[in-house]
Amino acid sequence: MGTGHYFWAIFYFTSLCSASLANNAKINFREKEKKVLDQILGAGKYDARIRPSGINGTDGPAIVRINLFVRSIMTISDIKMEYSVQLTFREQWTDERLKFDDIQGRLKYLTLTEANRVWMPDLFFSNEKEGHFHNIIMPNVYIRIFPNGSVLYSIRISLTLACPMNLKLYPLDRQICSLRMASYGWTTNDLVFLWKEGDPVQVVKNLHLPRFTLEKFLTDYCNSKTNTGEYSCLKVDLLFKREFSYYLIQIYIPCCMLVIVSWVSFWLDQGAVPARVSLGVTTLLTMATQTSGINASLPPVSYTKAIDVWTGVCLTFVFGALLEFALVNYASRSDMHKENMKKKRRDLEQASLDAASDLLDTDSNATFAMKPLVRHPGDPLALEKLRQCEVHMQPPKRPSCCKTWLSKFPTRSKRIDVISRITFPLVFALFNLVYWSTYLFREEEDETF
DSSP: OHHHHHHHHHHHHHHHHHHHHHHHHTOOHHHHHHHHHHHHHSTTTOOTTSOOOOGGGOSSOEEEEEEEEEEEEEEEETTTTEEEEEEEEEEEEEOGGGOOOOTTTTOOOEEESOGGGSOOOOEEETTEEEEEEOOSSSOSEEEEEOTTSEEEEEEEEEEEEEOOOOOTTTTSOEEEEEEEEEESSOOTTTEEEEEOSSOOEEEOTTOOOSSEEEEEEEEEEOOEEETTEEEOEEEEEEEEEEOHHHHIIIIIHHHHHHHHHHGGGGGSOTTOHHHHHHHHHHHHHHHHHHHHHHHHTSOOOSSOOHHHHHHHHHHHHHHHHHHHHHHHHHHHHHHHHHHHHHHHHHHHHHHHHHHHHHHHHHOTTOOOOOOOSSOOTTOHHHHHHHHHHHHHOOOOOOOOHHHHHHTTOOSHHHHHHHHHHHHHHHHHHHHHHHHHHHHHHHHHHHHHO
8 A cells, every 4th residue: 555655656746747847848938038028128118218327226327348359450551541450349238227037047138139229328439430330141230138137239340440650660660559439428427438357358369460460459548528528438559560571572672782783883994984874873763763662652741761761871872873983984084184184295305305315416516514423522511411411301101001002093083983892882881780770779669668
């Protein structure tokens, strides 16, 4: 008898559990979501025009926490001073009017796709130039409402933002581009933006930029005061470092090669006028074209950039090599003129000597009184003059190495070429030393700040 009662008790308990599971299986949670949405967002129950209350239901400002996920950075334009970025933008706040029963934890959150159903912060990007939402295949936006009244708004957007640049160290520069977000109509008495605690800004891994590297980013606050009140503002500063290898290959090395090619004219013969002129003019025009191409890719700024110093000095060296040939040509013609004058003078002297010898031959009967050229040992006057000459005579000076070396080149034109072969490379090497030490040191100083 006891065994039978035990069997019927187990059977009854099993039947109750099966009925309970069957009833739960029949529950349609999507219908529950609809009822909850109608309950909290129904007509006359929720007004999206009224902002949520402050912390713990107080009359303080509504707190909205922001975080970003940077998906990609497409372009950074030096000419327009702007950059384009695609990001996932998220806002989170608490609206106690949206609390609902989660059916014992089975409704984790409600999802909406229409932002106008609930109150939304009036955030805008203050340095935005252009922007658009993504609607393929469906609008990339959602709103999640949690049982405690917390609201999460997420949207994917693409923005073109202004980025004022300082190009004094271009292309050895670093640029800071900001992303600013502020409230348009609500003052800090009604709405305050805060960065989400922990990791407010995230960047996609393996972010690739063609001519820049994202070194780091910093989050900060930028509240602004106007005559209509104080408005909450957040900003992200993105620090970009320009990749120098591109400019080294495309600008610096070709300019060095052009300057070195212009020195070839120093080794050509001074009589090769067509070769030296064509070489100087070609390198000068090529250098001018290179400079204009560089300036075409940059905005017209009022200050001098590092690349302007480099191209200006290289252009000066190429132009100096062309002027050097003009000086050599002038010195060569001057040397030829002097040589012709000396030749004429020698011819005149030779003609006068020939005439004098002819005159001596014809007047052979003439007698000349000649004084002896040999001094007698006992002549006191001769000894006194000899002592005076010995007192005033000085030992000859030793010629310097430079004068000895230059004496191997008798003409001035040749000396100018030889001096230029040494002077131009030395001055250019000194310029490189000063240039790179100056701008690299200034770049390190900027990096410390």
